[in-house]
Amino acid sequence: AQSVTQLDSHVSVSEGTPVLLRCNYSSSYSPSLFWYVQHPNKGLQLLLKYTSAATLVKGINGFEAEFKKSETSFHLTKPSAHMSDAAEYFCVVSIDYGGSQGNLIFGKGTKLSVKP
Amino acid sequence: KAGVTQTPRYLIKTRGQQVTLSCSPISGHRSVSWYQQTPGQGLQFLFEYFSETQRNKGNFPGRFSGRQFSNSRSEMNVSTLELGDSALYLCASSWRQGAVSTEAFFGQGTRLTVV
Numbered sequence A: 001a002q003s004v005t006q007l008d009s010h011v012s013v014s015e016g017t018p019v020l021l022r023c024n025y026s027s028s029y030s031p032s033l034f035w036y037v038q039h040p041n042k043g044l045q046l047l048l049k050y051t052s053a054a055t056l057v058k059g060i061n062g063f064e065a066e067f068k069k070s071e072t073s074f075h076l077t078k079p080s081a082h083m084s085d086a087a088e089y090f091c092v093v094s095i096d097y098g099g100s101q102g103n104l105i106f107g108k109g110t111k112l113s114v115k116p
Numbered sequence B: 001k002a003g004v005t006q007t008p009r010y011l012i013k014t015r016g017q018q019v020t021l022s023c024s025p026i027s028g029h030r031s032v033s034w035y036q037q038t039p040g041q042g043l044q045f046l047f048e049y050f051s052e053t054q055r056n057k058g059n060f061p062g063r064f065s066g067r068q069f070s071n072s073r074s075e076m077n078v079s080t081l082e083l084g085d086s087a088l089y090l091c092a093s094s095w096r097q098g099a100v101s102t103e104a105f106f107g108q109g110t111r112l113t114v115v
Helices: none
Strands: A002-006 A010-014 A020-021 A023-026 A033-038 A044-050 A056-058 A064-068 A074-080 A087-094 A104-106 A110-115 B005-007 B008-011 B019-024 B030-040 B042-052 B053-057 B064-070 B074-078 B087-094 B108-114
Touching: A002 A087, A002 A104, A002 A110, A002 B005, A010 A020, A020 A110, A023 A087, A033 A064, A033 A074, A033 B074, A044 A064, A044 A074, A044 A110, A044 B087, A074 A087, B005 B087, B008 B019, B019 B087, B019 B108, B030 B074, B042 B074
Parallel strands: A010 A110, B008 B108
Antiparallel strands: A002 A023, A020 A074, A023 A074, A033 A044, A033 A087, A056 A064, A064 A074, A087 A104, A087 A110, B005 B019, B019 B074, B030 B042, B030 B087, B042 B053, B064 B074, B087 B108
16 A cells, blocks of 8 residues: 655744755555645645656755655755745655556645744 | 636535535546545545546545536535534646546635534
């Protein structure tokens, strides 16, 4: 069965410092993994996706994630946090083999706070 | 291009009533999925429809049902509402052909409160 575990429910950083949001996955086959962001009172937006091409995936707004099979991890990073990055972030795995996005399993979410 | 539209945005219902939520996908998208978001359980998959057929169903009781119309618009229905059904219900649409699909685009959700 597919699942994802977000290791931190809340992360707080100062503006201009690096961001690290941690995610471990469990999958019986090569997974399709995603990171989504949800700003308050807004819908979910796809940040980036991994579908077995390059292991380092670049997304929008300067975010990137690295797929590490040996560690079953897919951590999200950004070199320098901006105030506008404050939001909730979800690590997500697709149930469907092949990575279609009709049936997604979400982690519990990590709330990112950015201090001025 | 219009995004995913969910109506209504907010809804208050009484225990025991039923409710119908609507989702209009992005033009050309034939896959529509529904999710429930609560503080306790997080985001959970309800079901997915493609070309008017339910493809997948999550682990929810039979009180939760859905359908999709020929224009790809989808509705979900919850009968005999319980207090625990209070949640944000999100709809997502994607273009799909076989196992290939675009990213899922989410609507802003319908906030259902059961009193």
